[in-house]
Amino acid sequence: MFELHQVVFYPVGNGDTSQVILSNGRRILFDFRHIQKAEGEETPEIDLNARLKRELKEANRDYLDVVAFTHADLDHICGSTDFFELQHAKKYQGSGRIKIEELWVPAAMLIEEGTNEDQQDECILWRQEARHRLLEGKNIRVFSQPESLMEWLRPKLKERGLAETARDHLFVDAGTLVPGFTLDNDQVEFFCHSPYIKHCDDGDFIRNTASLIFNVRLRAGTEHFDYLEVGDSEWEALEEIVRITKYHGNDDRLAWDLYNIPHHCSYLALSDEKGERETIPNPLVKELLLAGKADAYIVSSSRPVTDIEDAYKEIQPPHIQARKAYERYLKQINGRKFLVTMEEPNANQPTPIIFDVTSGGVTWKKASLSGAPAIIASRPPRAGTAEAAIIILSTPIQAD
Numbered sequence: 001m002f003e004l005h006q007v008v009f010y011p012v013g014n015g016d017t018s019q020v021i022l023s024n025g026r027r028i029l030f031d032f033r034h035i036q037k038a039e040g041e042e043t044p045e046i047d048l049n050a051r052l053k054r055e056l057k058e059a060n061r062d063y064l065d066v067v068a069f070t071h072a073d074l075d076h077i078c079g080s081t082d083f084f085e086l087q088h089a090k091k092y093q094g095s096g097r098i099k100i101e102e103l104w105v106p107a108a109m110l111i112e113e114g115t116n117e118d119q120q121d122e123c124i125l126w127r128q129e130a131r132h133r134l135l136e137g138k139n140i141r142v143f144s145q146p147e148s149l150m151e152w153l154r155p156k157l158k159e160r161g162l163a164e165t166a167r168d169h170l171f172v173d174a175g176t177l178v179p180g181f182t183l184d185n186d187q188v189e190f191f192c193h194s195p196y197i198k199h200c201d202d203g204d205f206i207r208n209t210a211s212l213i214f215n216v217r218l219r220a221g222t223e224h225f226d227y228l229e230v231g232d233s234e235w236e237a238l239e240e241i242v243r244i245t246k247y248h249g250n251d252d253r254l255a256w257d258l259y260n261i262p263h264h265c266s267y268l269a270l271s272d273e274k275g276e277r278e279t280i281p282n283p284l285v286k287e288l289l290l291a292g293k294a295d296a297y298i299v300s301s302s303r304p305v306t307d308i309e310d311a312y313k314e315i316q317p318p319h320i321q322a323r324k325a326y327e328r329y330l331k332q333i334n335g336r337k338f339l340v341t342m343e344e345p346n347a348n349q350p351t352p353i354i355f356d357v358t359s360g361g362v363t364w365k366k367a368s369l370s371g372a373p374a375i376i377a378s379r380p381p382r383a384g385t386a387e388a389a390i391i392i393l394s395t396p397i398q399a400d
Contacts (some may be wrong), residue, residue: 003187003220005357007227007258009299011341011350012038013045014264014317015075016301018229020216022188025059026181028066030229034079044342044350049083051352056098068104070231071211072112072123075264081125087139088132092125100139102180105130106195107144108210111152135160137167141178143212144195145171175248183219191215191253193241194233209237215253221359226293228256232263235271239284254291257362258355261326264302265318265340270325277312278324289329296335297355297364298326304347305340337364 003023010017015033022028034048056062067084070076085099086092110130112123133140135156142149145168154164172178178190194213211231218225230238245254262269270281281289292298302318305311311320318340327338342350345367356363 003358005187005218005220007355007357009260009301009339009341009353010048010051011044011046011344011352012048012301013342014302015078016070016231016260016264017048018260018301020188020218020227022186022218023220024186026065026186027056027059027061028068029064030068031070031076031231032067032078032080032083033075034083036079044348046350046352049079052083053096053098063099063101065101066104067100067102068212069106069109069126070213070229071106072109072126073232074122076231077122077126079122081122086125086129087136088129103130103133103140104178104212105140105142106210106212107142107146107149108195110134110142111146111149134167134170137170140170141172141180142170143172143192144174144210175244175250178214183217183224187219189217191217191250193245193253194237196240196244209233213237213241215256218357220357223359223361225257225357225362226253226255227258227260228254229260230262230269232266234263234266234268235282235285238262238269238288239282242284242288251291254288256292257296259292259296259298261298261300263317265300265305265322265326267317267319267322267325270322274319275321275325277321278328279319279321281325281329286329289326290333292330292333292335294334295361296330296333297362298330298335298338299353300326300338300340302340302342304343339364 005023006021008019008021012033013035016031017033018030020028032048035043035045037043038045038047039050081092083098085097105126109127112127130140130142134142134153153167157164157166172192174192174194174196176192178192181188181190183189192212192214195210211233213231213233214229216227216229218227242254245251267274267279270279270285273280300318300323305318305320305323307320314320323338330338339353341353344350344353351367354365356365
């Protein structure tokens with residue numbers, strides 16, 4: 001059987017939305033950022049609502065198999081409670097809302113209380129939705145099982161006449177595979193790198209630290225390829241992941257063919273020092289960058305990262321110093337390209353960045369200015385294979 005998976009990154013500004021579309025048709029969406037003004041033509045950001053609904057209609061679907069929110073910051077959930085059907089209240093159902101077969105959330109999203117200015121209405125709604133699904137015992141996975149969450153859950157289960165352990169099967173710990181997907185059945189598995197219990201049980205927690213991080217392993221034929229899906233973690237969390245993953249002998253889960261870098265190309269994902277012209281990554285973050293495979297790609301879900309003098313003074317991400325660091329290490333591993341969601345094919349009219357994953361490798365379907373996709377293969381396809389057929393184009397391949 002010829003397997004063709006896709007990984008798609010949507011141009012939503014300084015925010016995250018990406019999707020893994022499996023060869024068997026299952027769809028996993030990571031984060032969601034729709035800004036209302038994108039529905040017009042005055043902004044370069046994509047109309048995410050219209051785009052996703054069109055894709056699902058073409059696939060004859062009104063649902064996604066999984067929607068995973070890495071954390072509850074607005075740039076990762078904006079507009080989501082108007083787009084998706086929520087099971088906890090009828091007023092959020094029907095009217096063309098997209099259903100979620102399984103919701104993936106970090107435990108932090110169920111613990112946070114709406115008592116400070118950082119709490120948005122959408123964050124509160126998703127907390128209510130996640131708690132509802134957990135109590136009902138279906139259509140959810142919660143990542144990490146901190147005691148602070150169990151202190152809320154146990155009395156609720158007791159009220160229902162259920163054992164304290166009745167919902168344990170819905171929790172996923174760091175360092176384990178997510179149930180429901182296997183390489184044999186789906187040609188994919190999700191290895192959870194984060195969050196750890198201590199991210200929520202050490203007292204005050206920071207959403208970025210407690211966010212979801214996955215090694216997504218895709219199999220095509222006899223080959224496998226690794227996608228490192230990261231939320232908005234900073235360098236301390238990444239170094240902790242490298243340290244713990246190596247300690248447990250899971251070094252292969254640090255390798256990557258495709259890396260969705262954290263926090264919109266912020267230098268804080270590399271070091272606490274931006275650097276004057278280039279960020280110098282801390283030692284274990286450097287190890288993670290060097291774990292990339294030959295022909296790998298890095299994607300920054302962000303605004304354009306321009307190399308002009310004023311950019312070196314920017315406080316908010318993206319940071320040109322961080323881009324230079326990523327490009328340096330991508331070159332060292334013989335990687336292919338550093339891509340920015342709001343730059344392809346140009347900053348005025350960006351389109352989704354699409355990667356095909358087949359046994360021939362990870363293939364960037366580069367959009368041309370005319371809108372016809374050119375295809376950049378990460379490894380030469382073998383003559384006579386199905387993979388060779390997909391690079392026969394009516395337009396010339398554009399060079400990197």
